[in-house]
Amino acid sequence: MPTLEELHARALDRLVDGDLAGGVAGLEACLILAPGDAVAWLHLGQALEVTGRPGDAAAAFGRSVALGIAHVEARIGRARTLARAGDAEAALAELAEAARAHPGEARVDLELGLMLVERRAHAEAVGPLERAAAGLEGEARASYALGLAREGTRDLGAAVAAYREAIRRDPTFVDARRTLADALAAIGEHEAAIGEIEALLAIDRHDEAAAANLDVLRAAASDLEARRLLGKATSAFEASSLAEQAGLRPRRERGADDRLAAARWGGPGGVEVWLELGEGDAIDALTILFADADRATRLEDDVFGVTVVGVDGRADPVDFGTAASLTFLREALGCSLTAAASLYARLCAGEASAEWGGARIAFVEATRPGGSQRRPGLEARRRPR
Numbered sequence: 001m002p003t004l005e006e007l008h009a010r011a012l013d014r015l016v017d018g019d020l021a022g023g024v025a026g027l028e029a030c031l032i033l034a035p036g037d038a039v040a041w042l043h044l045g046q047a048l049e050v051t052g053r054p055g056d057a058a059a060a061f062g063r064s065v066a067l068g069i070a071h072v073e074a075r076i077g078r079a080r081t082l083a084r085a086g087d088a089e090a091a092l093a094e095l096a097e098a099a100r101a102h103p104g105e106a107r108v109d110l111e112l113g114l115m116l117v118e119r120r121a122h123a124e125a126v127g128p129l130e131r132a133a134a135g136l137e138g139e140a141r142a143s144y145a146l147g148l149a150r151e152g153t154r155d156l157g158a159a160v161a162a163y164r165e166a167i168r169r170d171p172t173f174v175d176a177r178r179t180l181a182d183a184l185a186a187i188g189e190h191e192a193a194i195g196e197i198e199a200l201l202a203i204d205r206h207d208e209a210a211a212a213n214l215d216v217l218r219a220a221a222s223d224l225e226a227r228r229l230l231g232k233a234t235s236a237f238e239a240s241s242l243a244e245q246a247g248l249r250p251r252r253e254r255g256a257d258d259r260l261a262a263a264r265w266g267g268p269g270g271v272e273v274w275l276e277l278g279e280g281d282a283i284d285a286l287t288i289l290f291a292d293a294d295r296a297t298r299l300e301d302d303v304f305g306v307t308v309v310g311v312d313g314r315a316d317p318v319d320f321g322t323a324a325s326l327t328f329l330r331e332a333l334g335c336s337l338t339a340a341a342s343l344y345a346r347l348c349a350g351e352a353s354a355e356w357g358g359a360r361i362a363f364v365e366a367t368r369p370g371g372s373q374r375r376p377g378l379e380a381r382r383r384p385r
Contacts, residue, residue, distance in 0.1 A: 228334025
C-alpha cells in the first residue's frame with residue numbers, strides 16, 4: 001500500500017509527463033486522505049490552472065492559503081486565477097494581502113505590476129515593476145512590463161531603457177524587440193528600430209508582420225533623411241518651408257566671409273535662424289530666435305498655418321512664436337508636426353533637453369555667428385555619429 005507521500009509524488013510525476021487529468025485525479029485522491037495538506041492544495045491549484053479551470057484553481061489556492069502556511073506561491077496563484085476568472089478586484093486584494101504577508105517579495109510585485117498594466121493603471125504599476133525588475137535579476141518579463149508601464153505614462157526614454165534590459169535578460173524575447181522597435185520609431189530612432197526588427201527576424205524569419213514593419217521603417221528612415229535639414233547644405237535650408245514661409249534671407253554684413261553670411265538668416269517678422277556649419281559646410285545645428293519673444297507669443301499666426309489638436313480632439317491655431325518654433329523643429333529634425341509639438345511641449349514643461357532621431361533639442365543662450373552677442377533661442381543639434 002503506497003504511502004501518502006508516494007501518492008503525492010506519483011501525481012506530480014504524471015503532471016510532469018503531461019498527463020494533466022491523471023495528475024489532477026491523483027492530487028484529488030491525496031486530498032481525500034489528507035484534506036489539511038496545504039502543499040497538495042497548492043499543487044492542485046497549479047495543475048487546475050494549467051488545465052484552464054481558473055475558478056477551480058482559485059478555490060484550491062484559497063484552501064492552501066486558509067490552512068495557515070500561506071505559501072507566497074498560493075497567494076500569487078489565487079490572484080492570477082481570480083483575474084483570469086474575471087474577478088480583478090478580488091485578485092488585487094489578494095496581491096495586497098500577499099504583499100503584507102511577504103514584504104519585499106519581488107514575485108508579488110511582478111504579479112501586481114503585470115495586473116496593473118493589463119488594467120492600464122500604468123502609473124501605479126511603475127513602482128511594483130521597478131522593485132520586481134531589481135529583485136528578479138533574470139526575469140525578462142519584469143523589465144518588459146516596466147517598459148509598457150513607462151510607455152503608458154509617456155516616458156518613452158525610460159520605456160526604451162526597460163525594453164533593452166528585457167532583451168539583455170532574454171535576447172530571444174520577440175515581443176520585447178517588437179515593442180522596442182515601435183518605441184524607437186516613435187522617437188525618431190529609425191535606424192535603431194530597423195536593427196531590432198532585423199534581430200527579431202533572425203529569431204523568427206517567418207514573422208510576416210515584422211517583415212512588413214521593416215519595410216515601413218526603412219521607408220520612414222529614407223524619408224526622414226531626405227527631409228531633415230540637419231546634416232544638409234545651406235541650400236537645403238534656403239529651399240525649406242521654414243525659410244520660404246518666414247521670408248528668411250542671409251544677413252550679409254560688411255566684412256563677413258561667405259561662411260558667416262550663410263550662417264545668420266532673418267525675416268520681416270522678427271524671426272532669425274542661426275546656422276552652425278560643420279565639416280563640408282553641412283549644418284550641424286540650427287537655432288531659432290525672435291527679435292521680441294513676448295510679442296511673438298501674442299501675435300496671431302498668419303504665416304505658418306499651424307494648428308495643434310488638443311486632448312479633447314479640437315484643432316486650435318497657435319500663436320506666431322509657437323507656430324514658427326514647431327515649423328522649425330519639423331524642418332530641422334525631419335519629423336511630423338505631431339512629433340514636433342510633443343517635443344516642444346516637453347521643453348516648455350521644464351525638461352532640459354529632448355532627443356529625436358539622432359538630434360538634441362533644447363532652449364539655449366545662443367552666440368551670434370561671428371560675434372559675441374548672446375540671445376535666448378531654441379536649438380536643434382545633431383549628435384556626433
